[in-house]
Amino acid sequence: GMEIDLGAIAKGYIADLVRSFLRQQGVDRALINLGGNVQTLGAPPQTAGWSVGLKTPFGQGDDLIGVIEVAGKSVVTSGVYERYFELDGRLYHHILDARSGYPLDNELLSVTVISDRSIDGDIYTTLLYGLGVEQSIKALRDAPHIEAIFVTRDQQVICSSSRQFAFRLHDRRYQLTTDSTA
Structure with missing residues (x-):
């Protein structure tokens, strides 16, 4: 009754292919949204970049x-609030701990990765989620092409840095930290 699929990287791979195809066709501005994976090409006229919403975990609708x-970057989010169920007061989500086979249980609700390639975002969101905030920020020091935004259970939004993106906090219940030593 088990099966293996490529869902963990398929959207990123496809988003990168679509961007390449659009470039070949002479398109210099586009937003490709594959639900959780957004790939951008250039920026809209008279703007610094595309605006991509980051959902409030367990929020209502489009909060x-x-x-x-x-601009010209990929934004990929993986979180525990999209695919989950509750049983006996415990939340079971789709990001699994390879050691136990059970959902990873750490301080995170979501990880958003900003990178050039969407497939990198697919890979790094799961990797960083498993590492947790502190280890992820250390690991990202050796990966200058990858940046991340972490949303924690204690309502922190932690940006690994902001060289490749700008972030505006909308939900005032959360506290924004941009210090990479957080």
């Missing part, structure tokens, strides 16, 4: 914790 502004 946004904030907006990320990027």
Whole structure:
């Protein structure tokens, strides 16, 4: 009754292919949204970048914790609030701990990765989620092409840095930290 699929990287791979195809066709501005994976090409006229909403974990409908502004970058989010169920007061989500087979249980609600390639975002969101905030920020020092935004259970929004994007906090229940030593 088990099966293996490529869902963990398929959207990122496809988003990158679509961007390449659009470039080949002479398109210099586009926003490709594959639900959780957003790939941008250039920026809209007279703007610094595309505005990409970051959903408030467990929020209502289209509640946004904030907006990320990027140009020519990918934005990929993985979180525990989209695919989950509750049983006996415990939340079971889709990001699993390879050691136990059970959902990872750490301080995070979501990880958003900003990178050039969407497939990198797919890979790094899961990796960083598993590492947790402190280890992820250390790991990202060796990956200058990858940046991340972490949303924690204690209502912190932590940006690894902001060289490749701008972030505006919308949900005042959360506290924004941009210090990479957080």
